[in-house]
Each structure stands twice: as C-alpha cells, then as structure tokens.
Amino acid sequence: MKSKYDVIVVGGGPAGLTAARFAARGGVDVLLLERHNGIGQHLCCAEGVTLTGLTVVAEPEDEWISSKISGVKLISPSGDTAFIDHPNAGYTLDRSRFEPYLARLAADGGVEIAFGRRAENPVRDKKRFARVDVVSNGETRCLEYGVLIAADGVESSIARDAGLTDSLIPSRLASCAQYRLENVDIEAEIPELYLDHGIAPGGYVWVFPKSPDSANVGLGVIPTLAGDRSSFDYLDDFIRRRFESYTIAQRVMGVVPLFEGRKTMLKDNLMAVGDAARLIDSLTGAGIATALYSGRLAGELASEYVRDGHRDGILRQYPRRFMKEFGRKLRLYSLAHEVLRRLKPDEFDLIISVINEVFGGKKVYAIDTIDILKRVFKRKPGLLKYAPHLVWK
Numbered sequence: 001m002k003s004k005y006d007v008i009v010v011g012g013g014p015a016g017l018t019a020a021r022f023a024a025r026g027g028v029d030v031l032l033l034e035r036h037n038g039i040g041q042h043l044c045c046a047e048g049v050t051l052t053g054l055t056v057v058a059e060p061e062d063e064w065i066s067s068k069i070s071g072v073k074l075i076s077p078s079g080d081t082a083f084i085d086h087p088n089a090g091y092t093l094d095r096s097r098f099e100p101y102l103a104r105l106a107a108d109g110g111v112e113i114a115f116g117r118r119a120e121n122p123v124r125d126k127k128r129f130a131r132v133d134v135v136s137n138g139e140t141r142c143l144e145y146g147v148l149i150a151a152d153g154v155e156s157s158i159a160r161d162a163g164l165t166d167s168l169i170p171s172r173l174a175s176c177a178q179y180r181l182e183n184v185d186i187e188a189e190i191p192e193l194y195l196d197h198g199i200a201p202g203g204y205v206w207v208f209p210k211s212p213d214s215a216n217v218g219l220g221v222i223p224t225l226a227g228d229r230s231s232f233d234y235l236d237d238f239i240r241r242r243f244e245s246y247t248i249a250q251r252v253m254g255v256v257p258l259f260e261g262r263k264t265m266l267k268d269n270l271m272a273v274g275d276a277a278r279l280i281d282s283l284t285g286a287g288i289a290t291a292l293y294s295g296r297l298a299g300e301l302a303s304e305y306v307r308d309g310h311r312d313g314i315l316r317q318y319p320r321r322f323m324k325e326f327g328r329k330l331r332l333y334s335l336a337h338e339v340l341r342r343l344k345p346d347e348f349d350l351i352i353s354v355i356n357e358v359f360g361g362k363k364v365y366a367i368d369t370i371d372i373l374k375r376v377f378k379r380k381p382g383l384l385k386y387a388p389h390l391v392w393k
Contacts, residue, residue, distance in 0.1 A: 015274025016151025018295030026303025044254030053289025156276035177231035178218025180250035
C-alpha cells in the first residue's frame with residue numbers, strides 16, 4: 001500500500017466496488033479499503049434488483065443470480081391480493097457471489113483492494129479533503145488522495161465525520177429483520193409484499209424467492225411505531241402465520257435510513273455513494289439500483305476530476321446528474337412513505353383495488369409508481385392530509 005492515491009474508496013459493497021472500478025477505468029490510481037476480511041458479507045437485504053438497475057454495471061450471470069423475478073404479489077390486511085405480471089421485472093441476487101464478482105472486475109481493472117482496513121477521520125487541507133487515517137491490527141497510517149469516496153454503509157463514519165450526514169434517529173429509519181428460510185411453500189419468481197401495519201408497523205413484509213423452495217423473508221418497522229416489540233418479534237409472528245413448515249438457514253438484522261436528498265452526497269472532493277449517502281427508496285427500502293448508479297457516476301467523475309487537474313465544477317455534477325435520474329422518484333417515494341406509514345387497513349385495500357384496475361389481467365414491462373399514487377390520491381383525496389406538502393410536477 002502506497003501513501004498517496006488519486007482516488008480512495010472506503011467500503012466494498014456494490015456502491016464502493018462500482019465506484020472503484022469505474023474510477024480505475026478512467027486511468028487513475030485507485031485504492032479500495034474494506035474493513036472486513038472479505039467481500040460479500042451477510043446483510044439484511046431482500047437482494048432484489050430491477051433489470052434496468054442491474055444492467056447499469058453488469059449483465060446478468062448465472063453465477064450470482066438466485067432467481068428471476070417475473071412479477072409481484074401484494075397482500076392487504078384483509079387478504080385482498082393484487083398481482084402484477086411483469087416478465088422482465090428483475091432478479092433476486094446472491095450477494096455473497098455478486099459482490100466478489102464486482103470485486104474481480106475492479107481488481108482486473110487495476111483497483112488495489114486492501115482488506116481488514118478501517119478508514120476514519122477525513123482531514124481537510126485548506127479548501128479540500130486531503131488525508132484519511134487507515135487502521136489495521138492496531139496500527140494507523142495516514143493516506144493522501146485526490147478524491148475520497150465514502151461507501152461504508154448506512155452508518156458511514158466517513159460521511160458523518162465529513163459533515164455530510166448526521167447520526168440516525170429512530171423516526172428516520174426502519175429497523176429490519178430477515179431470515180433465509182428453506183423448505184418453504186412459495187411461488188417461484190414471484191415476491192410477496194404484505195402491506196399491514198398489524199404485521200409490520202410503519203413498514204411492510206417481503207418474501208423474495210431464492211429458489212423454488214427457499215426465500216429471503218423479512219420486514220421493516222418504524223421503531224417509534226413498534227412499541228416495545230423488536231422487528232424479530234413481528235417477523236416470527238408473521239412466519240408462523242404464513243408458513244406451515246420451514247427451516248431457518250440464516251438470521252440477519254439491520255437498519256434502512258430514509259432518503260435525505262442531495263445534501264448527503266458531496267462536500268468539496270469527498271463523495272458519498274449508495275447507503276452511505278442514504279440514497280434509498282423510502283417507500284420500499286430498495287437501494288441496490290441506486291448504489292450501482294451512484295457508484296458508477298461517482299467513479300467516472302472522480303477520475304475526470306483527477307485527470308483534469310482538480311478543476312472546479314466537475315464533482316458538482318455528481319448530485320446534479322444523480323438527481324436528474326432519480327431525484328423526483330426518490331423525493332416522491334419519501335413523501336409517499338409518510339402517507340403509507342399512517343394508512344388504515346381499509347386504505348391498504350384501496351391501494352390493492354387501484355393496482356388491480358391498472359394491471360389486472362395484463363402483462364406489463366414497466367411500472368409507473370407515480371401514476372399509481374396519483375390514482376390512489378384521486379380516489380381518496382383525504383389521504384393527502386398525511387402529506388400536505390406533496391406536490392405533483
């Protein structure tokens with residue numbers, strides 16, 4: 001490991017690996033620091049990604065695809081069901097294989113990957129960040145860089161220390177629990193989403209098939225709405241109701257922050273990507289597609305910035321271009337989440353009814369969530385009281 005690099009990326013998840021790979025593709029010197037001793041650690045993640053979100057960085061490979069997603073089934077508290085038949089919706093990944101694949105692409109492209117290194121304390125020099133401490137086996141080294149990219153997850157110490165993000169608070173996150181279940185009765189290629197605050201207060205339950213008889217089964221709850229029960233308490237109740245028999249193969253937990261806008265993405269020559277920038281769909285908690293896109297964009301701009309002699313304005317394109325692609329949707333999903341977490345059981349039935357009106361009996365190849373929300377609010381304008389600042393543009 002040298003003492004200075006053009007670009008240092010902190011974190012070896014999908015966003016960080018993608019950022020490092022595309023920065024190196026631009027011909028600059030890139031170091032990726034990963035605090036664990038390997039890539040592809042178990043996380044609380046349904047592992048679902050849309051086809052369009054995935055192909056930003058890679059074409060599907062059998063090696064790391066667990067299951068194709070050919071539609072989705074939504075279930076309300078009363079048991080009303082809507083099915084969206086979407087043959088090209090996406091995939092359930094095997095992240096334990098997908099992320100090592102991304103790491104191989106990065107390493108083959110010239111990225112130096114250092115495991116067992118924790119990065120902390122980004123330090124400024126005049127108008128820009130210049131150094132970061134790297135801790136390994138009780139020893140600390142100070143490394144210099146032209147660009148620092150924070151990709152160290154939802155509780156990113158780099159983004160927090162740089163002043164991009166604040167500490168997470170219970171009302172601005174979902175507490176999540178998930179089991180990998182085997183020997184279960186599920187429908188292959190069809191995830192199930194349960195919209196019921198009795199099961200998951202402020203959130204929802206997901207069942208994402210991994211194979212014909214295994215699935216990621218989890219939920220997210222808003223801690224301020226969950227009372228004195230944990231997310232696993234709610235998940236255990238659901239599993240006993242949904243499955244007659246099952247085997248628990250894995251147990252994971254985590255938190256999902258709500259989207260906070262462009263303010264968390266850039267400060268001088270320090271960029272945050274993926275979960276570290278809280279680039280999350282607040283409505284569903286999905287974050288893989290935004291991680292891949294933000295990672296690619298940040299990496300490309302970082303290399304351009306280095307090659308062009310640190311010219312002002314290049315890195316400022318990062319939040320602007322990301323928001324042009326995702327901003328309107330993520331802002332709307334954040335506001336829709338404010339509505340969703342307050343819905344009554346019969347109002348979930350209304351959502352199911354609207355989805356059946358739009359998609360019932362049809363094959364679809366794109367889902368316009370904004371159009372669905374418009375139809376729901378048109379049918380019941382009173383729901384706008386939950387988000388009075390919602391404005392359609």
